[in-house]
Amino acid sequence: MSTTPDEDRGSTEMPSNVLLLAPSIGEQGDEVCRELLHGTGQRHHRLIVTCMESPRQRLAACADHEHAGEVTVVDVETAARSAVAASADSAGPTDAVVEHAPAETDLVGLGDVIDRHLTRLSAEGETAVCFHSVTALLQRADEPAVFKFLEVLTSTVERADAVAHYHVNPDVHDPETVRTFEVLFDSVVDLRTANVADE
Amino acid sequence: MNTDNTTGGKATAPNRSRDDTAATRVVLVADRDPTVTDDIAAVLRDSYTVRSAYDSADALASLDPDVSVALLDTEMAGLSPRRVLERVRTGSVDCQVAALTDEALDLDASAFDEYLVKPVAPDHLVETVDRLSRRATYRTTLEEYYQTASERATAAGDRKERLDDRLAELDEQLDDVFVSFEGSEAYDAALRELDVDSC
Numbered sequence: 001m002s003t004t005p006d007e008d009r010g011s012t013e014m015p016s017n018v019l020l021l022a023p024s025i026g027e028q029g030d031e032v033c034r035e036l037l038h039g040t041g042q043r044h045h046r047l048i049v050t051c052m053e054s055p056r057q058r059l060a061a062c063a064d065h066e067h068a069g070e071v072t073v074v075d076v077e078t079a080a081r082s083a084v085a086a087s088a089d090s091a092g093p094t095d096a097v098v099e100h101a102p103a104e105t106d107l108v109g110l111g112d113v114i115d116r117h118l119t120r121l122s123a124e125g126e127t128a129v130c131f132h133s134v135t136a137l138l139q140r141a142d143e144p145a146v147f148k149f150l151e152v153l154t155s156t157v158e159r160a161d162a163v164a165h166y167h168v169n170p171d172v173h174d175p176e177t178v179r180t181f182e183v184l185f186d187s188v189v190d191l192r193t194a195n196v197a198d199e
Numbered sequence: 200m201n202t203d204n205t206t207g208g209k210a211t212a213p214n215r216s217r218d219d220t221a222a223t224r225v226v227l228v229a230d231r232d233p234t235v236t237d238d239i240a241a242v243l244r245d246s247y248t249v250r251s252a253y254d255s256a257d258a259l260a261s262l263d264p265d266v267s268v269a270l271l272d273t274e275m276a277g278l279s280p281r282r283v284l285e286r287v288r289t290g291s292v293d294c295q296v297a298a299l300t301d302e303a304l305d306l307d308a309s310a311f312d313e314y315l316v317k318p319v320a321p322d323h324l325v326e327t328v329d330r331l332s333r334r335a336t337y338r339t340t341l342e343e344y345y346q347t348a349s350e351r352a353t354a355a356g357d358r359k360e361r362l363d364d365r366l367a368e369l370d371e372q373l374d375d376v377f378v379s380f381e382g383s384e385a386y387d388a389a390l391r392e393l394d395v396d397s398c
Contacts, residue, residue, distance in 0.1 A: 106390075107386070108383075111383050111385075111386030112386065119382070144342075144345050147345045148341050148342075148345060148389045149389070151341060151344065151373065151389070152377075152385045152389050155373070155374070159377075175352075176353055177352075179351070179352035180345075181348075183348045183351065183366055184348075
């Protein structure tokens with residue numbers, strides 16, 4: 001898999017922000033996710049934001065245990081998957097730092113938490129971010145708010161010299177919604193067609 | 200040049216310039232003490248178009264979409280924060296509101312974006328209004344960015360091209376403001392919803 005960098009970003013080998021259209025929870029999405037998180041081998045730290053899956057599920061899906069860098073998970077809890085479930089889930093060893101954001105956290109609060117970890121990790125070294133997922137976020141907040149949140153997040157990622165990819169399940173949204181969000185990203189990877197399109 | 204446009208004589212509703220410079224941005228000042236209102240207006244007039252209002256009716260009448268920052272006396276008769284904020288954030292009026300107060304406010308428990316304790320030192324006044332003005336610009340530009348992206352999602356041909364050009368301009372304007380934000384402030388500027396019920 002390869003991605004095409006933005007024209008005016010020709011100096012970097014990877015685009016900062018990639019929208020990953022992955023139809024449903026499936027192995028292909030996880031595989032590409034792993035590749036984006038670990039592919040270059042130069043990224044030392046990982047920041048994983050998970051909403052629907054528990055931190056352990058998400059780590060199992062995309063973590064590379066060979067990798068030595070630090071892993072931080074921001075667990076955006078939902079009412080259905082509460083702290084109780086999360087703490088039961090966290091039984092057993094994991095090397096990752098996990099921060100739980102309670103279900104009532106609003107987007108400003110979530111931005112705050114992500115920003116704190118992104119700032120910390122990127123001060124220590126190159127950082128790759130997995131945001132899982134835009135689809136889940138659209139269940140918590142309306143489309144304009146999520147769009148604005150992602151504009152800020154993508155700007156923050158760029159400022160931190162990090163790279164990030166954002167999962168979205170295109171099957172559950174109007175095509176217009178996905179096209180609206182496309183403009184926020186440097187590049188869009190569509191796993192339905194295995195097409196790699198430049199935004 | 201008299202940049203004042205007081206409420207009584209609503210001479211020009213200036214065309215909302217898309218890439219407005221500070222001088223074309225409008226600040227509304229309303230204190231129950233006309234001397235305080237005039238002093239504050241005099242300091243800000245170097246950099247902003249200032250509207251002075253001496254009572255609550257004028258202040259409310261002055262709150263239109265051109266206003267990007269409003270400085271309002273919390274003790275002005277008839278100018279309850281609730282009335283003001285019901286106007287702000289509804290429809291097209293979306294300005295930053297700072298309270299002019301006699302003592303410090305707990306912003307988290309109030310409906311204001313910021314507060315200024317009187318008497319306000321000119322440096323602090325200008326600095327605060329500059330910051331609020333940047334937040335207002337970011338907010339309104341981001342809203343237009345979303346609207347344009349949403350329109351583009353269903354556009355084709357020439358129209359899509361025009362919208363793409365507009366998006367590129369807006370993106371640049373957003374970046375220009377974003378660099379002035381520290382830490383997670385951009386999330387707050389982009390997404391903070393003032394809770395009218397907390398007034």
